[in-house]
Amino acid sequence: MKFKMHNNKQALPLVMGILNVTPDSFSDGGKTVDRDSVIRAAEMMAKSGADLIDIGGESTRPGANIVSVDEELARVLPAMDWIREACDLPISIDTYKTEVMREVLSKGVWMINDVNALQAPGALELLAQHDVKVCLMHKQGTPQTMQASPSYENVVEEVMSFLKNRLEKCQESGLQLSNICVDPGFGFGKTLQHNVELFGSLEVFQQLNCPVLVGVSRKSMIGALQKMDLNESRLAGSLAAAIVAMQKGAQILRVHDVPETLQALRVASALGLHN
Numbered sequence: 001m002k003f004k005m006h007n008n009k010q011a012l013p014l015v016m017g018i019l020n021v022t023p024d025s026f027s028d029g030g031k032t033v034d035r036d037s038v039i040r041a042a043e044m045m046a047k048s049g050a051d052l053i054d055i056g057g058e059s060t061r062p063g064a065n066i067v068s069v070d071e072e073l074a075r076v077l078p079a080m081d082w083i084r085e086a087c088d089l090p091i092s093i094d095t096y097k098t099e100v101m102r103e104v105l106s107k108g109v110w111m112i113n114d115v116n117a118l119q120a121p122g123a124l125e126l127l128a129q130h131d132v133k134v135c136l137m138h139k140q141g142t143p144q145t146m147q148a149s150p151s152y153e154n155v156v157e158e159v160m161s162f163l164k165n166r167l168e169k170c171q172e173s174g175l176q177l178s179n180i181c182v183d184p185g186f187g188f189g190k191t192l193q194h195n196v197e198l199f200g201s202l203e204v205f206q207q208l209n210c211p212v213l214v215g216v217s218r219k220s221m222i223g224a225l226q227k228m229d230l231n232e233s234r235l236a237g238s239l240a241a242a243i244v245a246m247q248k249g250a251q252i253l254r255v256h257d258v259p260e261t262l263q264a265l266r267v268a269s270a271l272g273l274h275n
């Protein structure tokens with residue numbers, strides 16, 4: 001496990017708790033972003049055993065609208081301070097904008113979680129100057145267009161070769177492999193069929209010799225597979241997916257429901273399902 005965490009948990013995947021600071025994030029009922037709710041959420045995640053917290057100032061859900069650098073920073077920078085009032089967990093920032101990366105790097109961010117795999121101009125060069133973790137995620141198209149008609153010849157091969165190419169670019173630019181994790185990007189320009197195929201072959205991504213991050217928590221693929229209608233809870237399905245991801249070698253899980261996920265992972269691991 002390249003990502004040496006403070007508690008060196010090896011048997012279980014690292015649990016990355018999602019803290020929404022985009023006011024329109026419907027998965028938490030669209031609550032407005034304020035200091036108290038961020039502090040409360042961060043305290044709960046830390047108490048529940050999360051290993052790190054992921055925050056993003058622009059929703060990257062399908063159809064999400066683009067946010068300016070200033071607007072994104074206005075949400076993320078205060079949230080970093082509030083999280084630090086609440087706990088000492090490492091912070092991951094979900095952004096694809098080089099300018100946002102620059103600002104959060106100067107505030108000691110632990111990981112840059114880039115759904116665009118450092119393709120923005122200047123992103124690679126910027127990160128090469130910092131000893132920071134980075135997640136390289138695959139997506140097809142942009143959040144505005146990606147779910148229109150996703151298509152692949154062979155989704156596993158295409159996602160794999162994209163990530164391999166981005167890893168090579170990172171290493172050419174001087175980033176250390178030990179600071180990089182990869183992510184197939186479930187739901188980012190993929191049909192349900194593509195997502196299921198990618199999940200079924202998740203072990204393949206271990207060949208890249210860096211930790212694999214999986215983010216499927218509460219996503220529409222879970223709802224579809226649960227065969228429930230839209231407003232049903234996706235908790236049980238998300239926990240099932242977390243367990244299978246662990247069994248398939250995922251080293252980091254990005255989840256909304258931290259306590260429940262850790263309970264499920266601990267029981268599954270104790271009963272013989274190890275990552």
Ligand SMILES: Cn1c(SCC(=O)Nc2ccccc2)nc2c(=O)[nH]c(N)nc21
Pocket residue numbers: 027056060061094113114115135137183185186213214215216217218219220254
């Ligand atoms: C920022 N970010 C996102 S946002 C999409 C989301 O949570 N949608 C969603 C959440 C809840 C309900 C419906 C949709 N997904 C990933 C991921 O899978 N991997 C990495 N590395 N980062 C990610």
